[in-house]
Amino acid sequence: MKVAIIIPCYNSEGTIYEVVKETTQYMKKMKDTEVQFVLVNDCSKDNTFGIIRKIVEDFDNVIGVDLAKNAGQHNALLAGMRQVEADYYIGMDDDMQTHPSQIYILFEKLFEGYDVVYGTYEHKKASNFRKLGSWFNNYTVAKMLGKPKEMKISSFWLIRRFVRDYVVNYNSKFTNLQGLFLRSSAKVTNVKIKHFERKVGVSNYTIKKLLVLWSSVLNYSIILLRAPLVLGGILVGISGIHIIVLIIMYLFKYNINYSIAILVFLLESIGGCILFFEGLLGEYIGRMFLVETRDPQSVIREIIKHKETKEQR
Known part of the structure; x- marks a missing residue:
């Protein structure tokens, strides 16, 4: 079988x-397995792509991709997946926290009949801020995209070929792989693995990046646009109850x-109708929005391969 390992790189x-190097050593333990790496430099500020050049020279199974602008982790992963054909695809980090020694656990779970497997951590080695951001992202994906509560997501995952074939056709700039994976298959799960310490430096995630990642979920759901529809329906329902109560009170000659x-009833009913029809309009707008997002995800400056002429774009 052929396995593609996609690693988005930023200041690494x-x-x-x-x-x-370590991933290559661990993958050699898997019999009858051909491995192809794709390293995607997401417009790093340091010499990351220079190191990727050296890796491409030293290893014959590595493709280096240099993005012209910072595109974000999920868009970088998509750019990498488009560069190679394989039977299975692995996404992992560039800092040794998603350790290659845990890859076999993902495969064991996948071969139970799943299409997407996330590695989730028993004890996560991260700051409280990063943990909070991950929890919020998980909560948002669960509420807005229908992710099962018991399922957790991470940046360490394994997918089958058909899932990759589906997600690489996505052409919007606002990419959230969790949303795409959930769209592609119902057989999505997670398995517990060990989380290792970061070898060098600190996390590249900032509040801004976490917010951008969270906001990308909006591209896969129109639940917020449907809120006026729900609120309008509730208000119309309340106004209906209100007028029934008023009629009963009038018949029994209550002194009010x-x-x-009646003014309150009119405000409730008119406001409810306005919100309801705004919600219907939002439903149409939302559906057009899901179809018509056309900004590019990333722009590749250069692709390098082992002992081959580099391709300029």
């Missing part, structure tokens, strides 16, 4: 060589200010 000049009560 101190770790990426070791990641490829009916002018104010």
